[in-house]
Amino acid sequence: MLAPANLSLADYGDMPGLLATGLWMGLVAVLFHYLVRLFLRFPLQSRALKLLLAGLITGSLAVWVPEILGSGYDTINLALSDQVPIKLLFIILLAKLLATAGAIGLGVPGGQIAPMLMLGVCAGGVAGAILPGNSEPGLYALLGMAAMMGAVLNAPLAAIAAVLELSLSAEAMFPAMTVVLTANLVCQHGFGQPSLILTLLKKRGRLLHTDPLRTALAQRYLSELASFNFAELDMAVDSSVSGVLAPPQPWVVVRDGEHSYLLKQESLRHAYQQYQSALDEDEHEHEDKKPNDDLAWITPLLTINRRLRDLTEDASLLMALQTLQQEDSAGFLLPVGRQGLGLVTRRRLVKRLTSDEVVH
Template sequence: MNPQTDNLIQRLFARHSAGLLPLVMLGVLTGVAASLVMMSFLFVLNGMLGSLNGKNLEDFESLAWYWQLGLPLAGSLLLILLYRLTPAASQTVGLAYVLERLQFGQGRIPAANIGFQFVAALIALGSGHSVGREGPTVLLGAGIASQVGQLAGRPPSQLRLLLGCGTAAAISAAFNTPLAGVLFAMEVVLMEYSLLGFAPIIAAAITASALTHGLLGEHAILEPVSLSLASYQDIPGLLVTGLWIGLLAALFQRLVLMFVRLPVKSRAARLLLAGAITGVLALAVPQILGSGYDTINLTLSNGLPWLLLLSILVAKLLATAAAIGLGVPGGQIAPTLMLGVCAGGVAGALIPGTSDPALYALLGMAAMMSAVLHAPLAAIATVLELSLSAEAMLPAMVVVLGANLLCQHGFHLPSLVITQLRVRGQELQTHPVRTALAQRYLSELADMSLVEWDGKSALPNTQAAALILKHEQDYYLLTASQLHEGITTEQLETLLTPACRLQVLERDMSLLEALRSLQGDAGAGFLVPVRRGRGLVTRSRLVRMLTEEGGLY
């Protein structure tokens, strides 16, 4: 990190740092940075796919059989080489890693992980693995936002908000769907809606979309379609479609877990197995290779025979579960969209009704995304932005409701991202109060007006609010009223009670961790490491912050 750049950005955002305007400005800056990174990523990826498939970038179906079989295996070999050349600390990537850094890493995403995700995603997507670009997109955008926030010296709670900005900007830049990007960021990544968060996240999404459109022109991956419900008599059929897709979403999660728990320890063996499964399935159903946007667009515009859709559905289900469960570094959103399109298309062909089967395919896409990621509003926004018609909203709500009810309440399944974190032994906080406490840090409350005293030298003449005494290995909080010139060692030691003792922290701590730490401790508070040294957070300050109106915001 360049110190001059660091200081410049910090000065730009130092004044009124807690206000909304600096956050919006950072959102705009994040939108610009994320857009440039996403355009670079798309330029390289499209060049790779174009060299293989020509103008139709995802036309893996036209390749010879040995390419269809060999590409995923070749991609696995390249990924194995990449993993062996890269430090282990840089290899954790994807949407699950973004959520992990939000809750356990103070919103800090290392630059090395961003670089690894960039290269690994290009290999996985360019070799036809059954993964999507959305997971890598989210990490790239969130990682850039984290770097911007760290350069600007933002506290952890604002870094967390900037990760949401980066997510919305990246999705908006890559897919030209700013509304879906905003809702996805708040629903899946931040897992909350707040008035403070909306403005900077919307600013980031708008900036990224406008800049990308201005430099690249129209670049929507999914082509808009004009579809609407023909008759309200089709609503029972839509409910059945939602339940059918909820069942498939539950099956998909079970398959992912099955591959995760497969007794194959070697990463190289797991990646080769994923490549082999994808390649063999592609010999029978080549449409499963890659993200599948060409198949999605074809199904929504012209329709495909339901038997072909069913065969794609079965093969894609296995290939995607294998890729995600065995550790191919790609996203899961595009494959779930394709699974939903195929499942909805099958339902539209078999369930009696007067609406276009392509409508069922469109709604199935939203329902599958919603059921797997627990993102109903983002899924419905995707339908709105693709159908260009508000008339598709009602049927989308019906199908999404049915899928979510069955998946979440029928099978009691969390989102796939939370499942992935649980497999790693990391449990995200989802209770609203605990979540709020886990998102704020002691360093944001730290009082810097303190003086440390060794208890032997002359009593400092200071106006500081707190005097910190180090006695043996412990630190104590004393006040001016307790001290006087000429105080003896015996008198001083009578003041050093457990109620005055401070916990000295080696790292910053969330408010949730701090409250848990204080439960069995009668101490006065914490000495917290901050950017300019150490700060003090007393027990009374923590209580006031939690009980005053607006204290958490």
Template structure:
């Protein structure tokens, strides 16, 4: 190991429960994620600037041929990218991050992060109806995961660092640190923890400050001061929430329709997405790209109702096609545009004295909250965009109503869960099972044991394992006995007691003394890789085993006893 690598490991190696260490790592992640996002934003702006001029998102100024052909060209480039990229590196986006958190111990490969960087540039630069949030989460989480793996963090901390990367990327991309923190905890980690807040906040504010120093002011959405005119407008707020909730349900149905489209070829599906988007853009060019210019215009009440209705319908189809056909990009920006159009329509039609721009802002938050089941992150977005706490009451009213309509009225799951289910992955949503699925056996493992291989010859077995007396003198508490293809767990005191009780003048061999002690209920299960606590409990529920042997990185094999696993649920022993 090189001196620099050893120094870095030592710098970030400390007690696993050290809050200060996690905060420092959060700051490092914020700087690195900020640098990655600044590079991505600069390259994306360069591409959009060559196409649309200084306005970047002004796809409306393109000719008819470019409106139709640009998304198709983007699809062709994506097909080529997929063709020359290993299949293992092609899984990307927010859905992939969540899948790796629950089923991959939070380990995100570098190749997938690099693929996401290039694929997102192509998708966003060619006008596909996707956003930069999914790629931002993938890239920020990838950076954080690589740092955690490099410094040998346990799986639970690796998971927390992925949350830091998510918050840093969202904060850097949109200059919204509070929304980044809540998005990371509500959507990605799906939990709020006292230990998690400090590192994630540190990561978000570091990324926002660092990216701001590199790019200057880079807010994508224009902050606007909007507030409720009168509490008499509450019925209008409730109607807006119901309307946006129905739009969210319709969008969910359309996404599932395209997901189930009877074409398996990735190339054909990408071309179909490009063709649908290009065809709609001939008549409604506002649907191309993330649509931030349209969002800002709607918030400023610059678009008529009929145009908003037309954009809403076309954007619903184009975005559902992009998501359903697998265009690599984010889902949140299109959701915000759908919500702002739906809210703007409601603001122009419902009675009351509040500005239509307020309803557009509330619709944006309600759509995001309803589709992702993330009401707090959605409300935080309103707070950071409205620059006024007065917008909190109407925001909570509309977001709550839309969530109730979508989640309970029509029983729609989160869009992320729908996309994972399509891939054959089911996230645990029950609180206890989810908590167990997010922690790993390696976090309970210890190394106070000696492995004795009874099948090894005397020449292959270590000398200290040939002498029973020498073996007993070893400081370890446990003996792991290998016999043929089975492993057994034995307390060293049991061996010592059997040795002392042996009355024969001829001392027994190690095999002769140990073999009678190996009972079926002392068997260990040796796993080929780390497993979640939920998996561990399922195994011991079915198998009468004493515990697990699991590989733990450079540390080798770790031992998790059945008693320690059960004790974890019944004692105050910390997980970190």
């Protein structure tokens, strides 16, 4: 692919022309978006009929404007060299807009970069031929290529980098930034048009969530916050809590049937002492208890807001926060590799996400 010989502005008096080119390219990109959505809503259910219609549109236009067929690199090279009349450039632009939008909107498999380059070079060439100034018309064609790609695909940095790769000249960067960013502002912010890729994904029900906070939370996992400083008490097996209260631990995980509960060891010790005091005051009343009934005093402590969510595998912080929004859980129990069962409390998770302090 060729590039115009003079890639720099003739003088700063051409700046209004660059801004006008960016505005023009942004409007062309908006028109292309509207045409694509028009064909996406076309009332045809059969894929075969859609492909047939796309072929008829392209074939009919190609009879009069054969330059729209193929990748269009020959036309691009001629436009960059300022060898295509403005009238022909405008006709190619209109025909290529309709044919490309029809092909993409009706589901014809194919690329998007090459059509954007051809549309951009034609639109930029038209601007370069009309606007007054001393800069080469081929420069406007090159900038139009980048602006069209950047505005339609919402990729301004990639478009500016493409100008550098094609021109191998740092002098082209300033006019490229002016035109590309102006086109993006018009298309993305002025008319609120998303990237063409997102439009196609939304049509297929596969819209990507690109929120940076959601992305960051989805890439971090609960196992990074897991603590192993807790004791376990199974009410169906253990008959006393003396062994659980002996080693100093901040938490005690109590298992009652299918559910697990989180208690502070200090709270459990205090309740146990009250239970022992009650036994000492009335030994006769409690001497007929069954072996497992001496843990019944723990049951009032096992409230629903102290219930833990048992996980069979690691989970992202995003999933954990969504779970906490849906239910009043005290935290999570999850397997952590060879280290065994890990505990992530609700307080630890919220504290880690809202504070710079290290939570132990």
